Amino acid sequence: MRTFAYARADSVERAVDAQHAQQAGAFVAGGTLLLDLVKLDVMRPQQVTDISALPMKEVAFVDDDRLRIGALVTNTDLAHHPDVRQHYPLLSQAILNGASTQIRNMASTGGNLMQRTRCPYFRDVAAACNKREPGSGCDAMQGINRMHAVLGGSEHCIAVHPSDMCVALAAIGATVTLQGPDGTRDVDFGNFHRLPGETPHQEQDITDDELIVALTLAPPLAPQGAAYVKLRDRASYEFALAAAGAMISLDGDMIGEARLALGGVATKPWRCAEAEEILRGQPAETATFERAAEAALADAQPLEHNAFKVPLARQAIVRALRDATRDAKEGHA
Amino acid sequence: MKDYSEHSPDATVPVHLTLNGEPVSVDVTPNAILLDVLREQLQLGGTKKGCDHGQCGACTVHVDGIAMNSCLRLAVMCEGQEVTTIEGLAEADGRLHPVQQAFLERDAYQCGYCTPGQIMSATAMLDDERIASDDAAVREAMSGNICRCGAYRNILAAIQDARQQMQGADPARSDLASEVRS
Ligand SMILES: Cc1cc2nc3c(=O)[nH]c(=O)nc-3n(C[C@H](O)[C@H](O)[C@H](O)COP(=O)(O)OP(=O)(O)OC[C@H]3O[C@@H](n4cnc5c(N)ncnc54)[C@H](O)[C@@H]3O)c2cc1C
Ligand code: FES
Ligand code: FES
Numbered sequence: 001m002r003t004f005a006y007a008r009a010d011s012v013e014r015a016v017d018a019q020h021a022q023q024a025g026a027f028v029a030g031g032t033l034l035l036d037l038v039k040l041d042v043m044r045p046q047q048v049t050d051i052s053a054l055p056m057k058e059v060a061f062v063d064d065d066r067l068r069i070g071a072l073v074t075n076t077d078l079a080h081h082p083d084v085r086q087h088y089p090l091l092s093q094a095i096l097n098g099a100s101t102q103i104r105n106m107a108s109t110g111g112n113l114m115q116r117t118r119c120p121y122f123r124d125v126a127a128a129c130n131k132r133e134p135g136s137g138c139d140a141m142q143g144i145n146r147m148h149a150v151l152g153g154s155e156h157c158i159a160v161h162p163s164d165m166c167v168a169l170a171a172i173g174a175t176v177t178l179q180g181p182d183g184t185r186d187v188d189f190g191n192f193h194r195l196p197g198e199t200p201h202q203e204q205d206i207t208d209d210e211l212i213v214a215l216t217l218a219p220p221l222a223p224q225g226a227a228y229v230k231l232r233d234r235a236s237y238e239f240a241l242a243a244a245g246a247m248i249s250l251d252g253d254m255i256g257e258a259r260l261a262l263g264g265v266a267t268k269p270w271r272c273a274e275a276e277e278i279l280r281g282q283p284a285e286t287a288t289f290e291r292a293a294e295a296a297l298a299d300a301q302p303l304e305h306n307a308f309k310v311p312l313a314r315q316a317i318v319r320a321l322r323d324a325t326r327d328a329k330e331g332h333a
Numbered sequence: 334m335k336d337y338s339e340h341s342p343d344a345t346v347p348v349h350l351t352l353n354g355e356p357v358s359v360d361v362t363p364n365a366i367l368l369d370v371l372r373e374q375l376q377l378g379g380t381k382k383g384c385d386h387g388q389c390g391a392c393t394v395h396v397d398g399i400a401m402n403s404c405l406r407l408a409v410m411c412e413g414q415e416v417t418t419i420e421g422l423a424e425a426d427g428r429l430h431p432v433q434q435a436f437l438e439r440d441a442y443q444c445g446y447c448t449p450g451q452i453m454s455a456t457a458m459l460d461d462e463r464i465a466s467d468d469a470a471v472r473e474a475m476s477g478n479i480c481r482c483g484a485y486r487n488i489l490a491a492i493q494d495a496r497q498q499m500q501g502a503d504p505a506r507s508d509l510a511s512e513v514r515s
Contacts, residue, residue: 035404039386048363102454
């Protein structure tokens with residue numbers, strides 16, 4: 001395994017400074033992504049700055065009902081946090097549908113936001129990959145693309161964004177707070193992850209010397225039902241082929257507010273604004289859900305091996321909306 | 334909080350751990366992986382390497398009481414932490430942990446390669462009151478441990494036996510468990 005220098009940061013400022021001084025540095029929080037990719041020689045940091053001891057482990061409501069989550073809160077602690085379970089059940093469900101107990105115990109909120117694709121060509125340094133090696137081409141286009149995206153791809157990259165947590169965040173709405181050498185700035189979650197376009201190597205709106213300090217969720221929809229449906233090759237400990245996260249509030253038998261986001265089928269966490277528009281004010285029944293699913297997948301561009309993802313995602317959407325409606329009727333939250 | 338420190342790639346860094354209850358100091362390079370340090374430097378071969386990428390759970394240990402994949406953890410990051418491996422579960426007099434005993438009695442393995450990781454996950458899970466106790470919840474919580482021999486049925490049975498055993502031995506724990514179940 002490649003060697004690197006190591007610094008243990010004792011303050012956010014020092015972490016940012018240590019990183020700012022580096023050409024090729026990386027932060028490490030849980031290490032589950034970084035060390036996996038260093039072992040594969042996909043990531044090649046010359047210095048690793050350990051941020052795991054920094055005071056970014058709090059979960060608390062700030063003014064106006066928004067939940068602020070420190071970047072180092074583990075996926076396990078976040079999923080089981082009483083306020084998350086009660087007010088943001090979709091987030092809790094999505095996280096618990098991802099990875100394994102051990103990995104969730106290690107994985108941090110910030111690290112999950114920075115998660116990189118599981119595309120096998122990205123993970124194989126012998127393959128062409130524009131994300132890993134800009135300009136080298138994309139072996140997935142003509143290769144085995146069963147796992148790849150049907151939404152949000154470009155001719156340069158069709159790699160899927162793998163996170164479950166981020167699907168819930170896309171539906172809920174959130175702000176990412178970054179601290180850099182010149183102070184802090186907030187990025188809307190919907191703009192944090194980028195479409196690949198012509199620059200698939202630029203994955204998030206963050207510079208190398210910026211640290212994610214916190215994530216702040218939009219106020220909860222109330223009252224709401226929520227459901228996360230993840231379809232995959234095995235029942236647990238596997239990434240999504242198609243996943244849908246839905247939140248519904250009801251007005252009698254009609255849908256009041258609706259939120260829908262997809263995972264496993266798109267190049268970034270995929271909010272379905274048009275489908276949400278179709279749902280609002282309509283009867284909460286299967287025909288409505290099917291129309292929403294059609295709208296959400298209208299722009300899908302299947303490749304040689306992944307056309308099955310379109311009907312699979314349609315099912316995930318209809319089921320998530322149906323389950324969220326049932327949850328709302330049962331008077332959740 | 335831990336103090337600021339910086340180390341060049343080939344420097345060795347002293348790391349102080351409590352390993353299976355004993356204070357230990359070991360010199361590691363910044364890129365040394367906890368799993369390799371346990372096996373190669375500290376001569377504790379009970380923790381296994383299956384995939385080396387977080388995909389199998391054979392390397393599961395407890396860090397400050399929490400189950401983690403030691404193949405995805407830098408040893409330097411464990412400064413000041415308590416690490417428990419399969420070697421540290423039995424009592425000093427050799428009495429096995431109830432989960433170890435139940436694995437024996439239920440024949441919860443074939444080749445045994447995944448077993449240390451299974452047992453480390455199971456012991457952490459049984460101590461975690463946030464995880465429900467029904468079979469489906471246990472299967473889900475244990476899904477990070479792959480068994481190529483397919484001993485899953487007996488692993489589940491062993492874990493549920495150990496749960497009962499541990500509740501019987503410790504009334505306080507049994508109250509907690511029934512609260513969670515209800
Ligand atoms: C076998 C396996 C299965 C998995 N299955 C799933 C799954 O089903 N669903 C799912 O959603 N995820 C899954 N994951 C991914 C897992 O959720 C991520 O690896 C994890 O969230 C990363 O968090 P971390 O703290 O370990 O990141 P690290 O490895 O510590 O860091 C990841 C990256 O983010 C950067 N970084 C970390 N923290 C910050 C910060 N605060 N500010 C700026 N940059 C930062 C690091 O420099 C690095 O580049 C799986 C992972 C593995 C190994
Ligand atoms: S060796 Fe660590 S998970 Fe397989
Ligand atoms: S007993 Fe052989 S891998 Fe589990």
